[in-house]
Amino acid sequence: MTTPSDLYRQALEATDTPILRRTLEPVAADPARFGRMFYERLFERAPSVRDMFPANLASQELKLGETLLVLSGHLDDLDGVAPVLRGLGQRHHRYGATQMHYDVVGKVLIEVLAEVNGAGFDARARQAWLSLYRWTVQAMGPEVDAA
Ligand code: HEM
DSSP states (O other), X not given: OOOHHHXXXXXXXXXXXXXXXXXXXXXXXXXXXXXXXHHHHHHHHOGGGGGGXXXXXXXXXXXXXXXXXXXXXXXXXXXXXXXXHHXXXXXXXHHTOOHHHHHHHHHHXXXXXXXXXXXXXXXXXHHHHHHHHHHHHHHHOTTOOOO
């Protein structure tokens, strides 16, 4: 039986892994800056989300870039990271993250990636990131499913 996970993974394999890695280069160069840009934009778009996070965001800002970099290191073995993502999804259920939150996080994430990459972020890059984000959210568990 073909599961949603298989479908997302097939979509991802059809896209270029090098595109994902290349567009992560500006994130790897300065993960804290990327994190600051992401949270600033997220709280602009969804102000109510601010209270879900600790007052001091310094360590949180770093975690976002690090998580993306870890994922990009496992693009050849997504099934290997799936159990880790399942645990992450269960913790997010407890943090109160809902479908609506995942949608806005995905949009903001791709916008900020586009911004830090400039002209290097084309339609293919956007498609590759959409596939990776959808797969990731799907792997995080049945409680969430990115639109
Ligand atoms: C694919 C999407 C996401 C990824 C990869 C991700 C990743 C992470 C990671 C690695 C942590 C560190 C703590 C832990 O491992 O449990 C974390 C914490 C957290 N995330 Fe996410 N996250 C995602 C989406 C979201 C969404 C949609 C929300 C909802 C607004 C959210 C809210 C939070 C909160 C509230 C914390 C805990 C902050 C704290 O109390 O220290 N995350 N996230």
